[in-house]
Amino acid sequence: MIKNNKGFTLIELLVVVAIIGTLAAVGVVAYNGYTSAAKKNATKAIHANMVKYIGSELAKCNLGTAPTSFMGVKAEAEEAGGDEGDGGDGGDGGDDATSVDCDSTAAELVSYLTTPATSPLQDKDPHSSTGEMAYEGSVAISASGSAIKIVTSYDPDDTDLTLENEIEVE
Secondary structure, X not given: OXXXXXXXXXXXXXXXXXXXXXXXXXXXXXXXXXXXXXXXXHHHHHHHHHHHHHHHHHHHHHHOOOOOEEOOXXXXXXXXOOOOOOOOOOOXXXXXXXXXXXXXXXXXXXXXHHXXXXXXXXXXXXXXXXXXXXXXXXEEEEEEOOXXXXXXXXXXXXXXXXXXXXXXXX
C-alpha cells in the first residue's frame, strides 16, 4: 500500500508565518516613514505656494500699471460708474474686506487673506487667521509692521520643522 501525504507539516507552516510576520513588520515601518516624509513635503510645498502667491500678487503693483485684479479682487472700472452689483459701492474706500489694492497695508492684506468670506486662499490652504498654528501643517499668516509674515510648521512643537518667510509690502 502506498501512502500519499499531501499536506504541510507544522514546521513548514510556522516558517511561512514567521516570514510573513517579518515582511509585515518591515513594511509597516517603511510605510510610516513614507507617509511622514510625504506630509513634510506637502507642508513645504503649501508654504512655498503661499509665499509665491502673495509675492506675485504684490509684484503686480510694481509693474507700473494698475493690475486688473489684485488678490482675487477685480479692479472696478472708474469710467463704468462704480456699482458692479456685488454689494459694495466701490467708492467708500472704507474697511470693506474687498477693498484691498496696491495701496493697502500689510495688516489690511492679512485681514483680507485670513477672512474666510473673502480669502482667495480658501481652496489653496487651510490657514489660521489668529497668526498661530491651527494644527500640524497649517499656515499662519500675520502682519509684522510693513511685512506679511508666513509661518508653516509640520510640528508646532519642533522648531526644526518650521518654515518662516516675510514679504515686504511697499
